[in-house]
Amino acid sequence: MSTILECNDLTQKFGSKAAVSSVNLKIERGQIVGLLGPNGSGKSTLIKLANELLTPTSGNILIGGKKPGVETKKIISYLPEKTYLNEWMHVNQIIELFSDFYDNFKTEKAYDMLKSLNINPNDRLKTMSKGTKEKVQLILVMSREAELYLLDEPIGGVDPAARDYILNTGITRLTLYPDITEIAREIELEVEDEGQLPPPTVTPSSVLKITSPYIKG
Numbered sequence: 254m255s256t257i258l259e260c261n262d263l264t265q266k267f268g269s270k271a272a273v274s275s276v277n278l279k280i281e282r283g284q285i286v287g288l289l290g291p292n293g294s295g296k297s298t299l300i301k302l303a304n305e306l307l308t309p310t311s312g313n314i315l316i317g318g319k320k321p322g323v324e325t326k327k328i329i330s331y332l333p334e335k336t337y338l339n340e341w342m343h344v345n346q347i348i349e350l351f352s353d354f355y356d357n358f359k360t361e362k363a364y365d366m367l368k369s370l371n372i373n374p375n376d377r378l379k380t381m382s383k384g385t386k387e388k389v390q391l392i393l394v395m396s397r398e399a400e401l402y403l404l405d406e407p408i409g410g411v412d413p414a415a416r417d418y419i420l421n422t423g424i425t426r427l428t429l430y431p432d433i434t435e436i437a438r439e440i441e442l443e444v445e446d447e448g449q450l451p452p453p454t455v456t457p458s459s460v461l462k463i464t465s466p467y468i469k470g
Contacts, residue, residue: 262312330399
């Protein structure tokens with residue numbers, strides 16, 4: 254396997270406060286990795302750095318051997334922590350928008366998942382429950398044929414059966430979780446180390462429990 258995401262002494266400060274501190278991390282293609290930590294521990298900051306939404310204070314982060322930019326965004330499918338879709342839009346309109354915007358978006362796959370989860374593509378988002386909206390967002394992200402999927406706490410309102418169906422893709426994924434209850438079904442490895450964050454063990458599913466000093470709140 255080759256490395257898809259690599260952090261080298263990655264640090265992000267906001268003023269005098271370090272949100273991410275000297276992170277060293279490698280994620281190989283084909284791995285499913287979870288970052289576990291409370292709110293404010295730096296998980297979302299790490300993903301934003303991978304998406305070039307922030308510029309590191311020091312150190313670097315590489316996606317497929319390249320610094321985050323236009324080329325890396327083509328191979329990353331990103332689900333942010335907050336809803337970003339327009340409530341007035343119909344689901345089929347959003348699918349059309351994604352299909353026009355992303356070359357690697359698979360419309361048929363999106364509709365297949367909607368059908369399997371009994372979601373009407375003609376419905377407006379504003380008529381849906383919180384959990385159904387989250388399912389739609391997750392379906393849109395997972396319908397891209399990306400090389401790396403970055404998911405920021407995506408499954409809070411999604412029932413376990415639907416979550417497993419959507420996420421069971423066998424691809425490289427980095428997911429953020431606020432507590433252990435949301436990842437109980439995915440855990441195969443939990444690493445807690447007060448030193449440098451070690452590279453994940455090569456397993457189908459790896460969970461890294463983030464503690465000081467490598468990511469600080």
